Amino acid sequence: MSVAEAFRMAVQGVLSNRLRSLLTMLGITIGVAAVIILVAVGHGSAVAVSNRIEALGTNVVTIQPGGFGFGRGSGGFRSSFTQLTTKDVKALEDPTAAPDILSVTPVVNGSVTATYGSASYSPSQFLGTTPSYEEARKSPVEAGTFITQADESTHARVVVLGETVVLNLFGRADPLGQTIKLNGTSFTVEGVLVPKGTNGIQDQDDIAIAPLTTTQDLITGVSSGLSQIIIEAKSSHQVNAAQNEATTILTPTHSSNGTANFRVLNQASLLATSSSTNHVFTVLLAAVAAISLLVGGIGVMNIMLVTVTERTREIGIRKALGARRADILGQFLTESVLLSVCGGVLGVAAGLVGSEFKIVGVQPVVESYSVLLALAVGIAVGLFFGIYPANRAASLRPIEALRYE
């Protein structure tokens, strides 16, 4: 019997009990769709995280004060010796000691309350920095200008705002050239940043940026030191070299008992760590989804066993007409594979449609390998779980099968 004949008989078998065939397919459909969607969610969250890290700049190394002995952040004990200062910035900008460093951007964090007219708002991030921040952090302005070198040298009272801050203070009005008060001091809005949206943890547009000099004068005070220094390497290949140079330059002045009092964060290594974490997460999701695929396969087997029992007499007739074992085996195996292929194709469709929607805040990103894998596993499941029922049908003795009522 040819493959085409086996296929024809299988189609007839599937169509002869449509509702049951449909429900059986549904098991495989759900399994395949679940694999596709969950892998897409895992991948989507990985993409979101790496986008977030890349948004910070991939050629970038961040230096923060504090070592293992000093705890984290501003809450820990810090002597003036461990503070990062503008002197460190100057040292890092030395092109002979640090040939791989493109730019060095000092940053101080502060907290302010901004007011404009009757509106009042506290941005979650307020920082003072230099013009190179725009390039290093990839935060271009949408309107107006970023902080300029002139602003730095004149200690200008200007500020660049993120979209969220603009909305809270100005609503729909144009903020450019307007004067707002930061902790009671007047600042002129010089620029508005291009919106970046949320990175999943915080709103990246909830930010206000002022010149470093002005911020140290009026908000944080000169003695508090820098919150971080952002170093941009000349290219992505030079990131590690830049990191080593920075470490070499800073270690003599910022270490006690041989332990460095600063931390260097490399975005690339951060990216690698997060992607490996996400990989585990994705595999876990896929494993859970694979279980539903397995359950779908058991559904196929169950229905095929029922079908074989129901059609015992038909099998007897076919054997009396000269069907060989292989003919019967082929017919029923094709039928179970057909069920799982149809279910699988529907599952792929459902998976692709389902991946269009945001799921728990993550925009799923469909991976082509997951589609192929889910479909292949779905079909393999149909084949595997079809073997036993088909073999049972093929092994029926014609005389007994014919007598079956």
Next chain:
Amino acid sequence: MSSRPRRRRATLVLKGVSKSYGSGDIAVRALRDIDLVVERGDFVAVMGSSGSGKSTLMNLIGCLDAPTEGRYLLEGIDVSQLDDFELAFIRNRKIGFVFQSYNLVPRTSALRNVELPLVYARVPKHERRQLAEDALVAVGVGDRMHHLPSELSGGQQQRVAIARAIVTEPAIVLGDEPTGNLDSVSGTEVMQIFSRLNVAGRTIVMITHEADIAEYAKRVIHLVDGRIDSDRRTAPVHALPPKLAADDVARTGSG
């Protein structure tokens, strides 16, 4: 295989065939030491009450079951030595079954039912269709080809079943109470078809418990308790079947 000419002419030869079910004290001996030779072109009716072993004999002849003892030669082939694969081949090419309950494959058109043995014989699609259509026309249901079994009357279903039995040009057509589920008019029609098939040279063995149906055959065998009780020839092997209808005789004579 023997080269004696007498055996070559016989379509089927049973030698000392016995069949028992179960074993030991509870063994049931359905057939005991049957010797039977059916020549090509013969039309044999096997009669007997229920439990006489006629169904068992039918299953053995149809290669659906194997004898416990003895030898069974179908066109010179010792069937008792064959494996499942070869038996399937024999059933496909050498035997055409007509069952009491028609046994058409449900939800499958008449044409497709008749094509089935050809499908298993790997006959190409186009040729298969032509053969099946010819067979259906030959038994008088050419206008019902695309109907499902559930849309056909009993007589029509049995005709489709006969078409299916003869489409492979088998060595022997086996009828298992072929008129058992039919009214007398349909039964007569079916027996006329059998008679015409026999005129055309087809060897026929059928079991029945109705004496008037047995009258269509050229030879009547009675089974009692698994043994041949009587073997009566009512017409010569090469004569026309005894109850071939007059118009059929005329048609056969002129054709």
